[in-house]
Amino acid sequence: MAQTMIGIIGGSGVYDIDGLEGAEWVQQDSPWGAPSDAILTGTLGGTQMAFLPRHGRGHVHSPTTVPYRANIDALKRLGVTDVISVSACGSFREELAPGDFVIVDQFIDRTFAREKSFFGTGCVAHVSVAHPTCRRLGDACETAAREAGVTVHRDGTYLAMEGPQFSTLAESKMYREVWGCDVIGMTNMPEAKLAREAELCYASVAMITDYDSWHPDHGAVDVTQIIATLTGNADKARNMVARLPDLLGGERAPCPHGCDRALDFAMLTAPEARDPALVAKLDAVAGRVLAAQGA
Template sequence: MAHNVLGVIGGSGFYQMKGLEKVEQLTLQTPFGEPSDPFYQGRIGDLEVVFLARHGRGHRLLPSEINFRANVFGMKQLGVTHLVSISTAGSLKEEIHPGELIVPDQFIDRTFRRPQTFFGDGLVVHVSLASPVCADLARSLVGATRAGGALVHEGGTYLCMEGPQFSTRAESNLYRRFGASVISMTAMQEARLAREAEMCYAALVLVTDYDCWHESVAAVDIAEILRVMNANVEKAQKAVSQLAGTLGNRPRSCGCEHALKGTIITDRTVISQERIDALRPLLGKYL
């Protein structure tokens, strides 16, 4: 029987995991430095769950300051097999309304200041990111969100911008021409790194506003964003609890747990033992 562990990375407003029982606080060190915050490991029903606040307690970290590699590596160290990230976003489509949720299945990356990979420094690895979201986990997350009573859109494209400023109107309209559904600042790096860590990955995105392209808004209103965000966080909490109840220990048949197979390009004989040891949670079964 498979042993699944659900990891949850909480974004703006989602600073704790309600319903988590038998909680242990864990402070980890990783080869990539310190994660954003301590990890909280516990259970929801029969499922082991690990929670991390992406921006740290008190929301201290800008999107560009988040140590994404340490966060996801720490999840791997704790045995996480399925990773769900929660983030807020602006809508780039008329039919995706503030107060609704979306589980995207594609990403566009417009960031430029962030490390994107665990590898390098004498170790070359090329994983496929054609389908950056685990279809099985996304389907389960959509079902869990609907079961919790929220309106959720299935599929769509998440455009990840650098920030911390919001878009200009020219940028917002450009991203609409790209075909993007929502715009936010954090989930792309988590999707990339979760694939390298061979985790199933999906994002639950809380739509707080129309981005500034929309004629109904003079500009992004942070006060309105916060009001809608707080209402959406409760929906997200219910969705994660529902997901934990359905994920159980069902086997993984999606292929995510073999994402690194055949992707290590560097000759084994020239990879330093120090590098292998540092990345053992990722590479142990291959090197």
């Protein structure tokens, strides 16, 4: 049985993990470029942990310039088995209040300026993202958040926008009233898609900071208000993360939802027609399937 290694991708306001034993910032190379930052590794409750600040320490990457492929590839190379995204989001629902957490289960991807796949010309693959998050991992996040005293809501649709600007009022109303979205953010796409291509279980925890611009009493989104809420959310996120090792355990059984076998029937390019240069870059992401196919 494999060993669990929990990878936390921290969004705005979340730049480290408290209480890690043997904590060390590790530079992990990737053929997809440099990750957002070094990765903080260590153990928590006897379970291996890896923490990657999505925007880099000091918040140097915009949502568009985050090196999503390098981040996911680097975590996979380190041995991460389960990825949990924590990110600041706006809310489209009165009941999803600032300071609450939402365990996201669906996405609508409105980003357009990002590389969204590890695969392409010379090695084509199509994975299913009908259910883009891992239910097992979401269950653990929900339990951990409740144990940490956080008001948490289960299931929700995340609208991923390109940014870095916030929504217009017309967009906000459309996402809420026509498309039926629950939260809005700028970073979970293509991150969730890439995690699926890398056969990593992925869960998304949206930390509500504001009501976007649709709310009649909220007005335009104000970064100063968001930052004030971020501080409290970051503390809640660290308390949630501290409870995950006990819930997920040190030994890792195969995912009951098949996240860790997502490439079983996804690769379409015949082995003899594959681009060797691209195949070499896929050694971590798709190594399990490539080895089985003799590529």
